[in-house]
Amino acid sequence: MNYPLLHLTTGYIRKHLLQNILLILGIAFGVALIVSVDIANQSASRSFVLSKEILSSKSTHHILGSYSDFDERIYQNLRLKFGVRNLVPIVEDYVNVPVLGGRTVKLLGTDFFADLIFYDNRQSPLSSISEHALTELIAMPGTALISAQLAQSAGIDAGDVVEVNYGSKTLNIKIIGLLNSKSDELSKSLGGLILTDISTAQELLDKVGFLSQIDLLIDGENPQDIEKLNLIRDYLPSGVEIKEKSLLLGSAKSLTRSFELNLLALSLLALFVGVFLIYNIVSFSVIQRRSIIGTLRSIGATRKQIFKMIISEALAIGIVGSLIGVLGGVFLGRGLVGLVTRSINDLYFTLTVTNFTVSPESIIKGFLAGIFAVGIAALVPAYEASRFRPINVLRRSTLEGLFAKSLKLLGFIGFLFIALGYVLIIVSTKSLVLSLISVFLILLGASLLVPICTALLMRLFSLVLSPLGLIGRISPRNIIRSTSRTAVAVASLTVAISVILSVSIMIGSFRSTVVNWLDSALTADIFISMDSANISSQAGVPNEIIEQVTSYPQVERVATVRRILYDSPEYGLFNLVAVTEDLAVENREFIWSESQNNIIWDKMQSNSILISESFAYKNAIEPGDGTVVTLQTDHGAKDFEVAGIYYDYGSQAGVLLISDELYRTLWDDDKITSLGLYISNTKNIETTTELLRSGLSNYSNLMIRSNDNLKRSAIKTFDRTFTVTSALRLLIAIVAFISVLSSLMALQLEREKEFGILRAVGMTVGQLRKMLFLENGLIGLASGLFSIPVGLALSFILVYVINLRSFGWTLNFTVEPQYFIEAVGIALAASIAAGLYPAYLVGKEDVGKLIREE
């Protein structure tokens, strides 16, 4: 850009500082959201890897039991009989540390001599440990190492004994040394770890004779290694598998993928709203300067120069906004990481490490997204500006006339987009990405329909409001007469409000579905489980509790539940749940079942199982007789007949429900995850709960909860997992608010002269303000009204398409009036707030000055 144009630009920006600050803010918020969600997603992934891959990051394969620990002799045989050397045995589980505020960490025991295989080329975390401490670690029971960082946060010193909760036991662990690592990554992953010798871990975690995992290093290009791998595969007994590490991480990651994708989509929505804001303000700035641009053109500025001037101006602002956005995103990301990690902990698996990684990619991605959005949004106005001919630039009505003519075309294109989006949803039967794209198409289409709808609605308002007098009549007319600008404001507000509305409806539907489901699924009166804040722990309720509990006269009968996270080659990760009786026998709601509820349970005694909707969806199991699920049991492969597919919202991974009797004969597992007690007199639930609590007080960490109590805490967890979504919804609202604020404010500020004339010909300040607020209110109302159908359509997609494709479950669509009130309320509030400053100015500036402006 040559100097005079640059000068004009900077002068313009200075003069319309507020407008440009709002533009920068809008871009910044949009970018900040993208960056923070990306940071949160990436950090969660890193946390996952760091939590999983604590020591043996050089390993390539893992040997794992499909649901729990396996016989340690497998390791011995592999080394002694098969001569496999690069093997590291691991015994691990999750424990809670009271001095860390009950934080969940992993207690991991390994054979340090075997582990050395993996340390040829890297700094070992043991480097900071004295030989004396290492000797003690191996030779003395109950000893452990923790990271210096963890020790510091817990106020622990080497030599201290720390209490750790595992299952119903409280373990006393002597910390004999503190781990330090020069490697940043390693020290992060050590932050969630209690490291012990393998023997110590077996003893502390009641896993004597068992291993949790074997890490292997296999060179995929070495034929001998491949041969060895095949040997291992053949040797491993049923229920124990060797898996490539990358695939393993992948399969666990795929669980959270939908979750992260949804977050990403929400952040893109925010930027989408941001694009409207940018378009709005840039096109506005062009209109504001149409006489300057006309003059420039008439004195010889080329179209290209004008185009470049507008684009570069927008990009300059875009760069500033994006830079601020990136910084804000890092800041915001910090908060978001916590929320996302907690959601993953609640929903998927325990992360012992909360990582906060700001990768250059996240920064660059966000920054480029900001610049790209600005570029796209500024393209049309810059082109328009370059088309200005010196003669007609002053003619406002020409511009509006053109826009008015294109309303129908825009509406038609919008309709096409919506149709395309709809078709895409129908055509893409399972793809989450495509359904998210169609959400965007529908939103874009809706926003293109907004101008014509606005014009129609305002005509209606004009009729309806005309009895209210002049102001009532001309306010809608004013909006119609400046549709080229008001429509964009209405569209962006509509998009934002419909997103907010649809997310509200989605969360609300989800919540009411879960509440209903809890009511039907939790039928026992009192539940006993372990107090562990994590879903990955394998610790169960001590078996002898059953007898103790049965001895209470109030207890009519006891049902047991065994819930394990099962990893099978055929069905991936899912929950295998074994129950002694179907706790939801009468109320269980089926999508499909082969017979009556009461017969199903009988069938489950022999060979039948039930699967949850998400299990069926994930594995594309269609309802119908004769469907069979094959699992590797501890006694070989076995086929199970699917007796029904039921609604379940407890596990995204899917649930396979089996009768306890069948489970115990096929799997060598005697553990119990929780108990459900039926009380003879249900009036006494709370008192019996208290009685049990005191009676079983010798078991620490035992959680005895009444039905109500459990439901409440389940709903609390539910609400917590949606904090992220709610937070993002709020941020979108903020972007929308800024967008509307800036565009409407700019719109009103541009009318200074008009206001001056109105004042000169006798309009009072009060009347002027009334008009101003009425106009803004109408814009807000229009957006609110438009957002209702758009929001409803979106929420249908979210509830019936996105949720099904993301998580594999069907929700009951629930709509409450408050959502609409809220949506229209936000729209009105934003647009009325936008009137405040212009209304203030109107009263302040003197009329003479206003008229003189030109």
Place this chain on the structure above:
Amino acid sequence: MSKQNPHNHTNIKLKSLCKHYLEAQSNVSIVNNLNAEFKQGEIVALIGKSGSGKTTLLNLISGIDRPDSGEVWIGETLINSLSEEELTLIRRNRVGIVFQFFNLIPTLNVIENVTLPRELNGSNRVVARGKAQGLLQRVGLGERLNSYPDILSGGEQQRVAIARALINDPDVILADEPTGNLDDETANEILELLIAVARESDKTMIIATHSSEIINYADKVYTIHNGNLNSG
């Protein structure tokens, strides 16, 4: 606010009027101890160079601007002590203004522009439209009621402005360089129209202009010099 005494009654009185503007760190006196009286039905021409203070004086009379000292009387009302709200009502009801740049509201069509001050009063829309239609007929735009200002020629726009100035049947018409933005022929037409409508309705009209054409029509001609009015 109806007029009680229609004939030869002093309509506008200016007493010791002073107005300064701060310009480049020095006070420039635009209106300096100015005294004047204008009677009903009088057509007064203010002549002077650009920047001599014609517009300022008109703005002071219309209440768009406030004097530093002195008094402005419209009829029995001392307007410079009024609140902004009251001033607006005076402007709306007792003063009609015609600007050099027409100053029509671009988002309103011709008839809406004209009815605007009337409707701001809460007047019945049908009545207002009837009156506006009559006025527009009078100024020669009876056929263009629904056009928007920016497709009208300058002369046409000024005709609309004149109609607007008359809609509330004001005591005073203030015209600030009403022909300043028009070609000579059109300027004459507009000037004649203004004089004609003022005479017809017996209004006091003050026209600020730099054109000497006006001398032929005005009852009184003043020049502004050093912030004061000189006859002739």
Place this chain on the structure above:
Amino acid sequence: MCIRLILFILLPIFTMAIVSCNENKNSQETGNVVQSLSGNDTTGFARADAPRNFVFPDDFGPHPQFQTEWWYYTGNLSDEDGREFGYQLTFFRRALSPDKIERESKWATSQIYFAHFALTDVKEGEFYSSERWSRGAAGLAGAQTKPFQVWIDSWSIKVDDKSFRLRAQDGPVSIDLLLNPLKAEVLQGDKGLSQKSKDPGNASYYFSQTRIESSGSIFMHGEEFEVSGLSWLDREWSTSALGEDQEGWDWFSIQLDDGQEIMLYQLRLNGGGIDPFSSGSLVGVKGDVTPLKAEDFKIEVLDTWKSPETNTVYPSKWQISIPKHDIKLIVTPLLNNQELLLSFIYWEGAVKVSGSGFSGKGYVELTGYKPQN
């Protein structure tokens, strides 16, 4: 043989964790760690502070009340075509604590085992070395008395009827040998008590089998060689701290063709000189043992070899004289490069012996040589 080797070998296991192992291991660094551990806690362990009664075959088995222990086999073999091979198979035991704590887990242990395996292919000029380490638990590694056995993974020494069976394999190289001692056990030092410095208790119990008839197979890259020859066993156990002034040692085991064997070791002092506790023994044809004191023998270096891998300069030819017994020998490595590039780097290799009226084979161990720049 030398008490320090065990410490030097043990420490790298831990120091692997301490020092990144792809850095060239230099003994200076290791030496510092050793020094920091010279006050190593030996309380609670039994000490070799007085002569004892050796009982065979029980004393082949482990002595866990002592801190360190090893089974050290070396040998010179050849196939029917006279193709020469040398081998070394050594097992080390190290106790982390003298107490045996009763624990549930089979992995619980206070015993650690290490092993070194080396093979010299004289014809091709190739030298292979590898190592193993493991906790002495969960069946992965261990030692037992009845029947005698010591093993790590698939590497093992087992009593097989009257014979001993040695098996080890790493990558393309493996051995499977059957060993039959031709002479009775030789008690080294003072009736098996081998003093290593002037401090009482800084000594080990030490016996050898100096002439063991050996036969079996060597596998190299899929090729099998039927071999036979002579092996040598050193069994030593102790609880011992180091003399700070000792820099390294040179150890010689020589099997003369006339039926005699010679064992010599010389402890080199920091800054040159030989520790007066250096010693040796001469074993007669019928197994009669004559102890040799430091002043009884003299070892002169005739040539040196610089390792291309570590830049360490090792002696590579010696003249050994034992004037009292009128013995003067020239000792030459069968291959210069018999440097074990393991966690602890040292030179141990097959040698041939010649001299006035003497010929034979043997093994030499060189430790404590530092890399040169």
